[in-house]
Amino acid sequence: MPSALPLGLPAPEDGTLPPAAVDGAAARDFGLYVHIPFCAVRCGYCDFNTYTATELGGGASQDAYADSVLGELALGARVLTSSGLPERALSTVFFGGGTPTLLPASDLGTILRTATSLWGLAPGAEVTTEANPDSVTPESLRTLREAGFTRVSFGMQSAVPHVLAVLDRTHAPSRVPQAVAWAREAGLAVSLDLIYGTPGESLEDWRTTLTTALSYGPDHISAYALIIEEGTRLAARIRRGQVAPIDDDDHADKYALAEQLLTAGGFTWYEVSNWARTPEDRCRHNLAYWRGDDWWGAGPGAHSHVGGTRWWNVKHPRAYAQALEAGRSPAAGREVLSDTDRSVEDVMLRARLRDGLGTDRLTPAGRTAVAGLIADGLIEPAAAFAGSVVLTFRGRLLADAVVRRLLPD
Amino acid sequence: MSPMARTAPVPAATDPAIIRNFCIIAHIDHGKSTLADRMLQLTGAVEQRDMKAQYLDRMDIERERGITIKSQAVRLPWEVDGTSYALNMIDTPGHVDFTYEVSRSLAACEGALLLVDAAQGIEAQTLANLYLAMENNLTIIPVLNKIDLPAAQPEKYAAELAGLIGGDPEDVLQVSGKTGVGVEALLDKIVQELPAPTGDPDAPARAMIFDSVYDTYRGVVTYVRVVDGNLRPRERIQMMSTRASHELLEIGVSSPEPKPSKGLGVGEVGYLITGVKDVRQSKVGDTVTTLVKPAAESLGGYEDPKPMVFSGLYPLDGTDYPVLRDALAKFTLNDAALVYEPETSAALGFGFRVGFLGLLHLEITRERLEREYNLDLISTAPNVEYQVTLEDRTVLLVTNPSEYPGGKIAEVREPMVSATILAPSEFVGAIMELCQQRRGVLGGMDYLSEDRVEIRYRLPLAEIVFDFFDLLKSKTRGYGSLDWKADGDQVSDLVKVDILLQGDQVDAFSAITHRDKAYAYGVMMTGKLRELIPRQQFEVPIQAAIGARIIARESIRAIRKDVLAKCYGGDITRKRKLLEKQKEGKKRMKMVGRVEVPQEAFIAALSSDESKDKARK
Numbered sequence A: 001m002p003s004a005l006p007l008g009l010p011a012p013e014d015g016t017l018p019p020a021a022v023d024g025a026a027a028r029d030f031g032l033y034v035h036i037p038f039c040a041v042r043c044g045y046c047d048f049n050t051y052t053a054t055e056l057g058g059g060a061s062q063d064a065y066a067d068s069v070l071g072e073l074a075l076g077a078r079v080l081t082s083s084g085l086p087e088r089a090l091s092t093v094f095f096g097g098g099t100p101t102l103l104p105a106s107d108l109g110t111i112l113r114t115a116t117s118l119w120g121l122a123p124g125a126e127v128t129t130e131a132n133p134d135s136v137t138p139e140s141l142r143t144l145r146e147a148g149f150t151r152v153s154f155g156m157q158s159a160v161p162h163v164l165a166v167l168d169r170t171h172a173p174s175r176v177p178q179a180v181a182w183a184r185e186a187g188l189a190v191s192l193d194l195i196y197g198t199p200g201e202s203l204e205d206w207r208t209t210l211t212t213a214l215s216y217g218p219d220h221i222s223a224y225a226l227i228i229e230e231g232t233r234l235a236a237r238i239r240r241g242q243v244a245p246i247d248d249d250d251h252a253d254k255y256a257l258a259e260q261l262l263t264a265g266g267f268t269w270y271e272v273s274n275w276a277r278t279p280e281d282r283c284r285h286n287l288a289y290w291r292g293d294d295w296w297g298a299g300p301g302a303h304s305h306v307g308g309t310r311w312w313n314v315k316h317p318r319a320y321a322q323a324l325e326a327g328r329s330p331a332a333g334r335e336v337l338s339d340t341d342r343s344v345e346d347v348m349l350r351a352r353l354r355d356g357l358g359t360d361r362l363t364p365a366g367r368t369a370v371a372g373l374i375a376d377g378l379i380e381p382a383a384a385f386a387g388s389v390v391l392t393f394r395g396r397l398l399a400d401a402v403v404r405r406l407l408p409d
Numbered sequence B: 001m002s003p004m005a006r007t008a009p010v011p012a013a014t015d016p017a018i019i020r021n022f023c024i025i026a027h028i029d030h031g032k033s034t035l036a037d038r039m040l041q042l043t044g045a046v047e048q049r050d051m052k053a054q055y056l057d058r059m060d061i062e063r064e065r066g067i068t069i070k071s072q073a074v075r076l077p078w079e080v081d082g083t084s085y086a087l088n089m090i091d092t093p094g095h096v097d098f099t100y101e102v103s104r105s106l107a108a109c110e111g112a113l114l115l116v117d118a119a120q121g122i123e124a125q126t127l128a129n130l131y132l133a134m135e136n137n138l139t140i141i142p143v144l145n146k147i148d149l150p151a152a153q154p155e156k157y158a159a160e161l162a163g164l165i166g167g168d169p170e171d172v173l174q175v176s177g178k179t180g181v182g183v184e185a186l187l188d189k190i191v192q193e194l195p196a197p198t199g200d201p202d203a204p205a206r207a208m209i210f211d212s213v214y215d216t217y218r219g220v221v222t223y224v225r226v227v228d229g230n231l232r233p234r235e236r237i238q239m240m241s242t243r244a245s246h247e248l249l250e251i252g253v254s255s256p257e258p259k260p261s262k263g264l265g266v267g268e269v270g271y272l273i274t275g276v277k278d279v280r281q282s283k284v285g286d287t288v289t290t291l292v293k294p295a296a297e298s299l300g301g302y303e304d305p306k307p308m309v310f311s312g313l314y315p316l317d318g319t320d321y322p323v324l325r326d327a328l329a330k331f332t333l334n335d336a337a338l339v340y341e342p343e344t345s346a347a348l349g350f351g352f353r354v355g356f357l358g359l360l361h362l363e364i365t366r367e368r369l370e371r372e373y374n375l376d377l378i379s380t381a382p383n384v385e386y387q388v389t390l391e392d393r394t395v396l397l398v399t400n401p402s403e404y405p406g407g408k409i410a411e412v413r414e415p416m417v418s419a420t421i422l423a424p425s426e427f428v429g430a431i432m433e434l435c436q437q438r439r440g441v442l443g444g445m446d447y448l449s450e451d452r453v454e455i456r457y458r459l460p461l462a463e464i465v466f467d468f469f470d471l472l473k474s475k476t477r478g479y480g481s482l483d484w485k486a487d488g489d490q491v492s493d494l495v496k497v498d499i500l501l502q503g504d505q506v507d508a509f510s511a512i513t514h515r516d517k518a519y520a521y522g523v524m525m526t527g528k529l530r531e532l533i534p535r536q537q538f539e540v541p542i543q544a545a546i547g548a549r550i551i552a553r554e555s556i557r558a559i560r561k562d563v564l565a566k567c568y569g570g571d572i573t574r575k576r577k578l579l580e581k582q583k584e585g586k587k588r589m590k591m592v593g594r595v596e597v598p599q600e601a602f603i604a605a606l607s608s609d610e611s612k613d614k615a616r617k
């Protein structure tokens, strides 16, 4: 979760959802996101809602954290039922951070078990946790698998020591293949997160990272262009001239290299920044975000969405724990999307997917823009003729511009 | 030392012998307004408790910029040797853009204070105005101001002034408008040295208009100096240039607040109100007479104001066009020199081509339009008026490069100026180099003192309207000063340079330049645009061309990445807000063909930023 909260309407204390949230719910998948807001150290580029032990000071201990989450899950089950939503088993569960694996694996297991007892797990449900390579052991991974986790996503970021150093990553590069092997032994599917375009990273460095990641045999790879977020330490270092600024052309070259090497390595893109070995290896939890499904987001700063109502929790772990202790919803604000908002989001999110965006989801003005996008080589002609907008390789690099052109009004 | 006058002479019944009409010639910031404040205080014209700084600079804009644009006339009582005198202080604009107004103010006076900052010495514009005053046979009282300043060099500059106007350095008065030192002696000297006005009280009335100001409540307020006869309230007056007649609703003097009087007699200075709503009906320089007993001959010297510099004014937001139109209509009520007509630009939409007296006039007008009407304006690069003769002998006046005819041109004439530059002599080389680059022809050079020179050049006006003054300032470390006046025209080898974006001509960027400078303009503008226009989804060639011939080219590389590829998790709200922000940014773009050009790029490329600084100096 990015750390700044949006400005929205106040959320009701009891968390009740508006009636419209129920419409069509039975046809939508339901998922759970659990935010774990702790990290051992804060990486210089990161603006996610996460805290180190020193940043937290007293008052919101990691030991008591699982209990707070359990409280929110119970509240969630009540709210959904009392708001009139049908019973739906969880299709996907995702533990993100922060560093979820900083909590004892047994805590993560307890949270998952409680969620399962409240909602049930759908057959073949995907249960993922993010993990830093140096925060797992063979035992912890085995415990996770036994508790019902199916998938682990490691923040590898780079294979090159000087790049890891600029990113303030603490793990030894050799730790990644070990962690992957342990996860495999435990029976977990593996994804690797990579970052490209770090200041000082050469194209060759990036090639090394890609080939190294491929050599570990993951099922899934996310490759993100480094974003310099305002207020981060890295942003300050760049402003002061201590670190070189990032460069869009460099990013474009590296994205091209990623596409080339990952494709050659047997992967296929299914979202602008995501590649999977087979369609079954795609991250279904993330796909649910992009397709407008429903999910409950538990934890400080977590975002939820149910049938056109989006809400988000208070950011700080202490405020979060206090709300739950007092029996209040930890929601800080929410927005009830208009029909226009919903179709704008549909276009914005689905246009980035390989499965594409049905042209029937566009306004008439948006449909008119399609021809121009074909002419400019930004979307696949054949797919467009068949009624769907699918980005070409060039279109993926210019996806935001494509989205703006599809939303001219 | 003279006391404040016990009884002030009454308007309409004042013997010309006790009237003294004078103005103050000074460069901007040499302290005219401050000195005027002291005079208002010492003569009791303004009560101590009502006194505020820069009292006479009424208009907002003047107070902020410290520039006196409109003349004012103030009647001050002053007693010398037991006689009460009426001193009329006529405030003149100090800037070269307003030379004509200055000359009319001078014509209303018998004397002038030559006010010079004792730490700076005389400046070129002051010299020009001094020259005008001497041409009008005014008696000059040289005054060094700011003698309280530690950096003041009264001896040096007294010698300089004496050298210029003749006389003894000892006779140069030394004052401080700030502390008031020497100001009473100065008032005495005005009475003693300046001649009283003369005129025929029994002749048909003749009064010269030296200023004309629009007031929302009262209509046009006209400032006059009576030369012969007299004017009375309720009388019908006549403007001699147009023979238009109006009833005199009110007549009076400023002291300094307007005070109605029983009339104005020979030598007196005051204001008239007739109810007309447009300063064009009451023009500076015109002669006022009465309808019943009209004068046979006007006082002469009247000229229509002639705009010298033209610029397109466009609202950033096209829907503001009607606001701009109404604002300009209002402005012309108060500014006889402002001329405008509607114009359209393919790139900028609907706007107006506006003629100004000079760059300062342009900048002041634009700033006031923006502030008083809450407008955001783009002003295109300032232009002069070219006279283009086609091969079939038809003559076109071109004030907008986009109207420049293509082909079949027999001859083009461009306006010329004669410029006077004053600077410390060490900069002579740099100044001559600059003027040479600007196609100047040296007219002469004189040493004002051992280390200060006056250099005279004849230059094309077009060469000095853009950045000349900035360059002069920077090449003379701020010491150079410039004055110029129109000086006919000349045939020149001029061409129009067009700028093309992706093959489409952008009218707003076209320029008329000397053939030798076309290339430099092309390189400069294409380079500037390359920096200012963001990368697009395709490569954008930028070309400069004379007709079909490309003389410079640049290109903007296609953008290759425009996507945020990061894991935002479930925070879709943030993503949508980001998209909305991006779309907001796109709305502020103008489409030139398929190229999105940010409005800021137009402003920066056409920017008269340089000229702004120039106006402010």
Ligand SMILES: Nc1nc2c(ncn2[C@@H]2O[C@H](COP(=O)(O)OP(=O)(O)O)[C@@H](O)[C@H]2O)c(=O)[nH]1
Pocket (backbone or CB within 6 Å): B026, B027, B028, B029, B030, B031, B032, B033, B034, B035, B066, B067, B068, B145, B146, B147, B148, B149, B175, B176, B177, B178, B179
């Ligand atoms: N030290 C000093 N400063 C002065 C004097 N007269 C004016 N100034 C300052 O010089 C600046 C310009 O004065 P102002 O009267 O506005 O000049 P104007 O532009 O000629 O009307 C202001 O900052 C005044 O305060 C003076 O006699 N002594």
Ligand SMILES: C[S@@+](CC[C@H](N)C(=O)[O-])C[C@H]1O[C@@H](n2cnc3c(N)ncnc32)[C@H](O)[C@@H]1O
Pocket (backbone or CB within 6 Å): A001, A045, A046, A047, A048, A096, A097, A098, A099, A130, A131, A132, A154, A155, A156, A157, A193, A194, A195, A224, A225, A226, A227, A228, A229, B565, B566, B567
């Ligand atoms: C929720 S984060 C953190 C997961 C885990 N704590 C870690 O760092 O490995 C998920 C991923 O987002 C990516 N990420 C974080 N900050 C980023 C930034 N400023 N620019 C691009 N990607 C970023 C990293 O690849 C990271 O692995």
Ligand code: SF4
Pocket (backbone or CB within 6 Å): A038, A039, A040, A041, A042, A043, A046, A047, A048, A050, A097, A098, A099, A132, A155
């Ligand atoms: S470990 Fe992950 S979540 Fe924690 S600070 Fe680093 S990037 Fe952010």
Ligand SMILES: [Mg+2]
Pocket (backbone or CB within 6 Å): B032, B033, B034, B057, B066, B067, B068
């Ligand atoms: Mg002033």
